[in-house]
Each structure stands twice: as structure tokens, then as C-alpha cells.
Amino acid sequence: MSLELTINEAIKTAMRAKDKVALDSLRAVKAQIQLLKTESLGAEVSPEQEIAILQRMVKQRKDSFDQFSAQGRNDLAEVEEAQMKIIEQFLPKQLSAEELEAEMKQIIAETGAESVKDLGKVMGVASKNLAGKSDGKSISEMAKKLLS
Incomplete structure (x- = not known):
């Protein structure tokens, strides 16, 4: 529906x-x-x-x-x-911090990102894959944390 x-x-x-x-x-x-x-x-x-x-x-x-x-x-x-x-109530279930971190680690591994310089590449994939499951600010903060 x-x-x-x-x-x-x-x-x-x-x-x-x-x-x-x-x-x-x-x-x-x-x-x-x-x-x-x-x-x-x-x-x-x-x-x-x-x-x-x-x-x-x-x-x-x-x-x-x-x-x-x-x-x-x-x-x-x-x-x-x-x-x-x-x-x-009408949004998909939001990811917890642990689930978001696991998803971001997987995306970082897939993109081959190694440092904050690759943040744009990671954010592009993450924003597309995690749309609706987490807000952009949380995704960005987690990506920066994992890449630094």
C-alpha cells in the first residue's frame, strides 16, 4: 500500500x-x-x-x-x-548507532575509502543506501568518525 x-x-x-x-x-x-x-x-x-x-x-x-x-x-x-x-510512524525503522556503524564500515570497505579525503565517495553511497533509515547528519558524523 x-x-x-x-x-x-x-x-x-x-x-x-x-x-x-x-x-x-x-x-x-x-x-x-x-x-x-x-x-x-x-x-x-x-x-x-x-x-x-x-x-x-x-x-x-x-x-x-x-x-x-x-x-x-x-x-x-x-x-x-x-x-x-x-x-x-510512517518512516522506516531508524538504525541504531551500532547498526549505523556496521553499515558505514561495510560501505567504507566497499568504496575502498581510507581517509577523510574519501568522505565524498562514502557519503554518496551511504546517502543512497541508507535513505530513510538514518538522517544525513548522523551518517556524516559516523563517516567522519570512522575515516579519521
């Missing part, structure tokens, strides 16, 4: 449960998918694009959460955190 159909079903469930936060979050995801479809002239949205949309939305909410928390606006921070958790 595509993400769009899954989101539509989740919207119906949230409506029945009268869960406003979930409903707002899911409608935002649906709007982003529709926007991407419109931009690509009605072409189907690939699973990779769907994951990218979800990751971007989670990152936006995390950034907002951090800003609201720093400003002492816990009421707004709680809403952002709740929306972030709802959107994360």
Missing part, C-alpha cells in the same frame, strides 16, 4: 477518534504529497520521494521544537513534538 493510501486511512481514523493533532499532522503530509504530484505533473510519487517528504517534515518539526523549547514556549513545543511522533 502506498504512503498516500496509508495516510488517507490514518486521516479517517484520526477523524473518527477526534484527534486534532494527528489530523493536522496527517493532513500536512497529504498536502506535501499532493504538492509533489502537482509539481511533477501528476506522475506517481516514488517511495524514495515519500520518505524524503516525511524526513523533511520531521526535521522541520524537530527544529521548531528546539526553538520553542529554547524560548520557553512549552505549549508550542509539545504540539511540535506530538506532530513529529505521528509523522515518524
Whole structure:
């Protein structure tokens, strides 16, 4: 089942449960998918694009959460955190630090990277292979750690 159909079903469930936060979050995801479809002239949205949309939305909410928390606006921070958790449910399972390290070691071995100079080569492969399973910042930090 595509993400769009899954989101539509989740919207119906949230409506029945009268869960406003979930409903707002899911409608935002649906709007982003529709926007991407419109931009690509009605072409189907690939699973990779769907994951990218979800990751971007989670990152936006995390950034907002951090800003609201720093400003002492816990009421707004709680809403952002709740929306972030709802959107994360639709992302693939995220890799733990140990799993990420194992994957990165394998990628480094495959690419033959030996130092930080080869970081670009490693990041290209890692970003493609680990899309949706880990964020770019974590991948980059692990690659730098293993290559230095």
C-alpha cells in the first residue's frame, strides 16, 4: 500500500477518534504529497520521494521544537513534538548507532575509502543506501568518525 493510501486511512481514523493533532499532522503530509504530484505533473510519487517528504517534515518539526523549547514556549513545543511522533510512524525503522556503524564500515570497505579525503565517495553511497533509515547528519558524523 502506498504512503498516500496509508495516510488517507490514518486521516479517517484520526477523524473518527477526534484527534486534532494527528489530523493536522496527517493532513500536512497529504498536502506535501499532493504538492509533489502537482509539481511533477501528476506522475506517481516514488517511495524514495515519500520518505524524503516525511524526513523533511520531521526535521522541520524537530527544529521548531528546539526553538520553542529554547524560548520557553512549552505549549508550542509539545504540539511540535506530538506532530513529529505521528509523522515518524510512517518512516522506516531508524538504525541504531551500532547498526549505523556496521553499515558505514561495510560501505567504507566497499568504496575502498581510507581517509577523510574519501568522505565524498562514502557519503554518496551511504546517502543512497541508507535513505530513510538514518538522517544525513548522523551518517556524516559516523563517516567522519570512522575515516579519521
